[in-house]
Amino acid sequence: MKRVTILLFLLSAIMLNLLSACDGLDEHYSTNPNHRLSFSIDTLSFDTVFSTIGSTTKELMIYNNNSEALNIESILLAGGGTTGFRINVDGRKGDSFNNVSILAEDSMYVFVEVTVNPNDADQPLLIEDSIVFVTNGIQQSVLLEAYGQDVYLHKGGLTITKDTVLSAKRPYLIYDNLVVEEGAKMTIEKGAIFYMHDNANIVVHGSMNANGTQNEPIIFRGDRLDFILDNVLPYDRTPGQWGGIYLKNTSFDNTMDYVIVRNGTTGITCELSEPEHSKLVINNSQITNMSKQLFFAINCNVTAANSEFSNARNSVVTLVGGKYYFAHCTLANYMTLLSRDPSSQTLRLANNATVDKNGPYPITQAHFDNCIIDGSWSAGEKDYEGEIQITSGGEWKVENTDFDYLFNHCMIKTKGVANTNFKDVIFLSKSPSYLMMGEKENKYSFDFRLASEEEEGIGKADLSIAQKYPKDRYGINRLTSTGPTIGAYEYDPSQKE
Known part of the structure; x- marks a missing residue:
């Protein structure tokens, strides 16, 4: 017992000395004015x-x-x-x-x-x-x-019930959903910016006319303006920051010109419609960087020109039934921040497919003129695989097809040979060189303009098609001495990142 008492006394003495030493620190601050923070x-x-x-x-x-x-x-x-x-x-x-x-x-x-x-x-x-x-x-x-920045703030969502023009004076900050009711038309002024909160969607039952200009595009993006990794990865280059744009089955005659839709979950979804009536005309636009599919249409009538569809976890463009025309578009999937779904090619055409046990929905026409269809996957071992998938009734159809599809003067990442459906096509065994490919040093930004005059697609576009679209998305003239370039962007030797 005596030993225990002595031990407790010694431990108490040590603790008191340590506490005195700690208190002493408070009394020994430097008073030297040269000692600074x-x-x-x-x-x-x-x-x-x-x-x-x-x-x-x-x-x-x-x-x-x-x-x-x-x-x-x-x-x-x-x-x-x-x-x-x-x-x-x-x-x-x-x-x-x-x-x-x-x-x-x-x-x-x-x-x-x-x-x-x-x-x-x-x-x-x-x-x-x-x-x-x-x-x-x-x-x-x-x-x-x-x-x-003052904004038009809509924390409870925004519902358009009649024909309405949305001003571009201030940005819009949308929580919940922006809804356009059936029979109403939403017209968006050039230069308008829509900051979409987490899971917010644009749901159009009526119609949407979003017509920007080259210098004043209309932008749909997430509302986070900071970095997810300091000075490395901005939220604005991170997919899945908001929901997507949904053109419902009652929505027709939608237009998008010089529109940028980026970093959402589902991009643009054109729901089940009637191919005889225009669902969407989209020109000079960029749809990019989605955490699921990027552009999805069921039995719709869609025309796209001078536009970029790029980077998604799932397919970049999926067309199920309907009527479609793409001219001078770049379809590319080099998603780096998410792993690509192994069953999702850059472009998927599905003829006579069923959706949710409804259908089948036939493709009456799917024509692609002067388009790039590319991605990070290999060209594949079989003909017409790689970054394209063409099915009819659930089966591969590449010869003697029973629906009207055509690739004219395109560059396609696939192993294939020319036939009546592939006219003057450049089959890519490896990807072209692009100006910017999502490297860390450029903060994961992409630029799908061809980087070198040695690329195969320069001067190889169908001139008769290029004459209908004489300027690319950036206003570069296609009808120059170099000849028209395949894809959304004309090659310009003076171009810079």
Whole structure:
């Protein structure tokens, strides 16, 4: 018993000495004015922040690279909380903090958020503040900045019940769904931007006319403006950020010109319709980067020209029954952020297929003029596989087909030979070189313009078709001395990334 008592006494004495030593640290702060703080960044910038919608949280690191502990006499927001910025210092929220200690060779987090008040302006407004640190009488600061953007905010969704023109003065921020009721027409002004919240969709029972211009396209995208990986991968290049556009079975005579639809789940879905009546005419547009299928149509009438359909986990273009015409389009699947579905080719044509036990739906026509059909898969071992799949009643049909399909002056990643359905086609055993292919160094961006004058498709497009579409999506003239280029983009030797 005596030994236990002695042991407890010794342990108590050791603990008291350790506590005294720790208390002593608080009494030995450096008073040297040359001992200053260091910071991970001198300006903490936020991407555009929608008014009334709080930002994501960003972090700032404070470093004491000195050999002695420092007492930070004060940390405060210069604007006193009036600018909308908020800080959290070492786990505590507030606008100002006094006597914050930081040990020698140690660091500390400061977390920053901002909520911007409406400014009744159509253009973004710069909001600035700073975090001021005072140590040993020396003042240091880190600048805070954000652009506040007023938006047309629809948190409960938006329903169009009659013919309506949507202005492009401010962006739209859509929660839930944007719905166009049957019998109503939604016309969108050039330059309009739609920021779609997680799982939000555009559902059209009536009709949609989205006609932008080359300099003022209409954009549908997710509402996250920051990075999923700092300065590496933006949310705006990450698939699955919102839902998709659904043209319902009562929706006809839709038009899209100079429209960009990106980074959603399902892209554009044209639901079961009547091939005798135009479902969609889409020109000079880009549909890209979807976490499921990208463009899907059942028994519809669709015309597409000068447009890019690219990158999806599932197929890029799936056409089940109906009537279709694609001219000078680039269909490409090099999805890198998700694994491609092994059963989903870039282009799938399904004649006499059934959907949900309904059908079968015959393809009355599927013609492709001057198009690129390419992807990351090999050309395949059998003829007409690779990045295309053509079925009729569930069976492969490539010879003596019982429906009208034609590939004229196209480049196709497949092993094949010319026949009446494949006229002057370049069968690709390997992919062409494109300007940008989603590398980390260019923040996973893609540019499907041909990169070199040595590529096979340059000057090989059908001239009679090119004359109907004399300019590409970027306004480059196809009728030049190099001759028309296959795909959505004319090769231009002076082009830059």
